[in-house]
Amino acid sequence: MKRLRLLRRAAFMFLVLAVGLAALASCNKGGKAGVTGSADIKALMVARGLTEDDVTAALKTYTPTGKKDEFYLFASGGHGGNMIVIGVPSMRILKYIAVFTPEPWQGYGFDQETRDIIDAGSPPGHPLGWGDMHHPAFSETNADYDGQFIFANDKANARLAVIDLRDFACKQIVQSGLIQNDHGGTFVTPNTEYVIETSQMAAPLGGTYAPLSEYNEKYRGAQIYWKFDRVKGRLIKEESWAIELPPYMQDLADAGKGASDGWSFCNSVNTERAIGDLQGGKPALESGASQNDMDFMHVINWRKAEQVVAAGKTKTIAGLRVISIETAVAEGILALVPEPKSPHGVDIAPNGTDIVVSGKLDTHATVYDFNKIKSLMESKTYAGTDPYGIPILPFRDAIRGQVELGLGPLHTQFDDKGFCYTSIFLESKVAKWSLADLTLLDKTSVHYNIGHLSAAEGDALHPKGQYLIAMNKWAIDRFNGVGPLLPQNFQLLDISGDKMKVLYDMPLPLGEPHYAQMISADKIKTIEMYSPVGMNPVTMQPDPNATTTEEKARIERKADGVHVYMTLVRSHLNPDIIEVKKGDRVHIHATSLEQALDATHGFCIDMYNVNLSIEPGKVCNVSFTADRAGVFPYYCTEFCSALHLEMAGYLLVKPD
Ligand code: RUQ
Ligand code: CUA
Helix, strand or coil: CHHHHHHHHHHHHHHHHHHHHHHHHHHCCCCHHHHHHHHHHHHHHHHHCCCHHHHHHHHHHCCCCCCCCCEEEEEECECCCEEEEEEECCCCEEEEEECCCCECCCCECCCHHHHHHHHHCCCCCCCCCCCCECCCEEEEECCEEEEEEEEEEECCCCEEEEEECCCCEEEEEEECCCCCCCCEEEEECCCCCEEEEECCCCECCCCCCCCHHHHHHHCEEEEEEEEEECCCCEEEEEEEEEEEECCCEEEEEEECCHHHCCEEEEEEECCCCCCCCCCCCCCCHHHHCCCCCEEEEEEEEHHHHHHHHHCCCCEEECCEEEECHHHHHHCCCEEEEEEECCEEEEEECCCCCEEEEEECCCCEEEEEEHHHHHHHHHCCCCCEECCCCCEECCHHHHEEEEEECCCCEEEEEECCCCEEEEEECCCCEEEEEECCCCEEEEEEECCCCEEEEEEECCCCCCCCCCEEEEEECCCCCCCCCCCCCCCEEEEEEECCCCCCEEEEEEEECCCCCCCEEEEEHHHCCCCCCCCCCCEECCCCEECCCCCCCHHHCEEEEECCEEEEEEEEECCEEECCEEEEECCCEEEEEEEECCCCCCCCEEEEECCCCEEEEECCCEEEEEEEECCCCEEEEEECCCCCCCCHHHCEEEEEEECC
């Protein structure tokens, strides 16, 4: 089997090389290599059943060893709770970044630092063991990705995470206490002033109780503006605020840019305010929420809302300053615009004025004109108000036009040439259309059930074009079977020409990715190690428990237990024998003395669930109670050197 696979791989590499040579030879007429090459290629193509299109696609994605990718794709890992980093166009997985879910290889959720991160976003005393990551968003400078941070939301528990792109590690998780879950996150304002998070299921704000019979009066949505401190790399709750919204099911949002900078837009479904209740003989939520022909986009002037907050016109709920609907209406910072049936996705075009919304139960993409919306708000030209007194702008006067795309349009991305790409869920297609003339130009089949799509920097001020990823749910027949739980399928499309072309299928077998953002690789500047020795990876500051030279390695008995100041360097741990008494609290402070890129160590203690990843220069702290007597070997878990197996020691727990 293995030999067959190797042979096949060798054959394919040869094919690719040969096609390359053939291409060269045909430019350089008279070259003999092309003739032989093309005969061999033909034979290989026949043997493997490949068409010319297949070979062309292979040539566009195949990335030989040592060659790097042009783009990074950061995809949410759905209920895997992690973020998946993929190179484009090779589609090679580069890293799973542990975020909402503990992950042993990275030691995430095992050392004190990362446990604290997870705990901070969990209900007190109830650490959450998973999350449902939905929408990643890069930090931005002047509305373009800057490659410094990426944020993501956990829809299930209304948490937000901050990931530092210097070391591809999660540094912070927050939960507001205001809302119960959040589909509409994360969206970043053009200079990362705020990270926007919006509730999905309405509930009494602040996590209190009210019966569903009081849904219309007591249940509310909210949009939270999390203040981001770029220097600290942290979301600051004390400087954040929220705006109360009606109990519609708020959906995705987007922050304005260019002309619409200072504004945000959030669609909603269930303006019917249905609550389900099948047991009570009422229609299911899905049908109750799909009665109206129009739902509402929420238009928010956040720049003005900021001033309302500064003027103290807020109430405090769960420690967060909240602008009430009443105040928002009185201050003219909130309006609604009708949106065709069950909208999904609201995407601001690079021009800053076109706002693209798709209706899941409508065949069009509707393009709103920000300037029209703004002047309707300024002139107070309303078509009415909703039950909460929020002005509704007239639909026809707010739009620039519509384009018919197909059944179930969802999300739109943009390229560098003025084209839009919209996912068409029910048809399993991507539609390419012209923003200027609102005309459909091309449609290509993807496989299948496409949700989001992601073009290179495709929602920034300056999209890059070239590639697009179709994020398809459930790869039913694309790959070898793995049982009933199907992987997802990311398809790479070439969008550089007039017609889109599918180049590559990539199974994604961990969680259900929702959205991804793609960034030019040259914007990502990673560190190679934590430097100088003794850095705390979360604070990126020297750790107070660091042991910066091996001479300082020691064991100290203190009032709160046994402290082990350990160093790791190829290929030994010091101390390599730890003796404690049964019942002792043990605190390990492990410091890597390495300052080379290829020198990661790990540390585990058998049967005590202790597991750390200690990259060069890093400090990890972990505490446990030695509640079982016996002899417990410990060792380094990374294959770090020829004598890696000998990088080990003993924990001796003496019986009473
Ligand atoms: S949503 S498939 Cu969860 Cu991002 Cu549109
Ligand atoms: Cu250090 Cu293996």
